[in-house]
Amino acid sequence: MSGADAVTAGAVWDQVVSRLGHIDLGLLDSSSLNATLIGSVVVGIILCASSQAWGVFRIVVTVVHELGHALIGLLTGRRLHGITVRRDMSGETVTSGRTRGPAMVVTSWFGYPVPGLVGIALVGSASTGWAAPVIAILLLIMVFVLVMARSWFTVFIFLVTTAALAALWWTAEPTLSTAVLIAFGVLLQLGGGRAVLSLIRDHRQGRTGHSDAAALARITIVPPAVWLGSFGLVYALVLCGTGAVLAGFIPEL
Numbered sequence: 363m364s365g366a367d368a369v370t371a372g373a374v375w376d377q378v379v380s381r382l383g384h385i386d387l388g389l390l391d392s393s394s395l396n397a398t399l400i401g402s403v404v405v406g407i408i409l410c411a412s413s414q415a416w417g418v419f420r421i422v423v424t425v426v427h428e429l430g431h432a433l434i435g436l437l438t439g440r441r442l443h444g445i446t447v448r449r450d451m452s453g454e455t456v457t458s459g460r461t462r463g464p465a466m467v468v469t470s471w472f473g474y475p476v477p478g479l480v481g482i483a484l485v486g487s488a489s490t491g492w493a494a495p496v497i498a499i500l501l502l503i504m505v506f507v508l509v510m511a512r513s514w515f516t517v518f519i520f521l522v523t524t525a526a527l528a529a530l531w532w533t534a535e536p537t538l539s540t541a542v543l544i545a546f547g548v549l550l551q552l553g554g555g556r557a558v559l560s561l562i563r564d565h566r567q568g569r570t571g572h573s574d575a576a577a578l579a580r581i582t583i584v585p586p587a588v589w590l591g592s593f594g595l596v597y598a599l600v601l602c603g604t605g606a607v608l609a610g611f612i613p614e615l
Contacts, residue, residue: 381531382498385491391537395544399608402545406552416556420451423477423553425519429507430476431455431469438465444512447519456512462581470581471589473574474561475596477554482600482607484547489611493540494531501527544608551604555597562590 409419428445432455436442440459447453460466487496504524511517530542561573565586570576575589 382495385493385536385540387489387491387540389536390540394537395541398541398545399548402548403552405545406549409549410552410556416553417451419549419553420557421447421519423550423557424451424453425523426477426480426550426554427473427557428453428455429503430472430480431457432507432510433503434472435459435465435469438468440465440469442510445507445510445516446512447516448513449515466581467578470574470578471592474554474558474593477550477557478597478600481547481550481554482604484543484550485604485607488540488543488547489607491540493536493543497527497531497539497543501531548604551597551600555601558590558593558597562594565590 409415424447428447432442432445435455435457440457443456443458445453445455457469484496487493501524504520504527508517508520508524511520530539534542561575564570564573565575570586573586575586575593578584578589579586
């Protein structure tokens with residue numbers, strides 16, 4: 363390697379390291395950040411209230427939902443075979459292992475609550491200055507699961523998500539990356555909550571199909587209503603938690 367190449371490689375490595383560090387919140391543009399936060403809440407309400415807008419945003423919630431099944435399945439020792447996101451915005455994650463037992467229950471449960479849990483984690487990490495490394499972690503996760511996509515539409519969605527994360531991580535200045543991560547966390551919670559409410563409505567109308575709550579009821583002695591209630595409880599807690607985090611974060615800017 364020539365001296366020029368070594369200098370170039372070193373400069374690139376320095377850029378990578380600089381994008382993995384802690385962000386000094388005191389240097390952020392508070393007016394831009396606050397405007398983004400307020401805007402994200404307004405956009406989230408619109409996305410959840412409008413059937414047309416929800417039909418588009420739901421795919422983001424579906425991707426996070428399916429990734430929850432996939433990653434928890436791997437962590438509990440199940441074998442992941444593939445992830446599919448369909449054009450109707452539904453999804454499916456195929457794992458193998460025991461058809462009953464704690465691993466199957468945990469894997470099945472970690473679908474609907476995951477957008478909310480990820481959402482509050484994103485808000486919490488960004489509001490404490492860790493937006494950049496968290497975006498890098500999300501990028502690595504997307505690269506890993508890309509090989510598990512089982513349809514061309516899923517590949518397309520995963521590639522778009524990966525490209526967006528890469529662009530945000532590499533090009534965004536600290537205020538923008540922090541604002542986007544917090545906004546995305548809020549949107550995920552609102553969207554995930556909307557998905558749970560839709561699921562509850564479907565169960566009340568007898569359209570249970572192959573829902574996660576119905577699947578959990580089949581592999582346990584616990585009725586679907588309890589599982590639905592657990593999903594709703596998660597969103598009640600994470601939304602309250604996010605409100606508390608942001609209430610303490612915004613006055614500090």
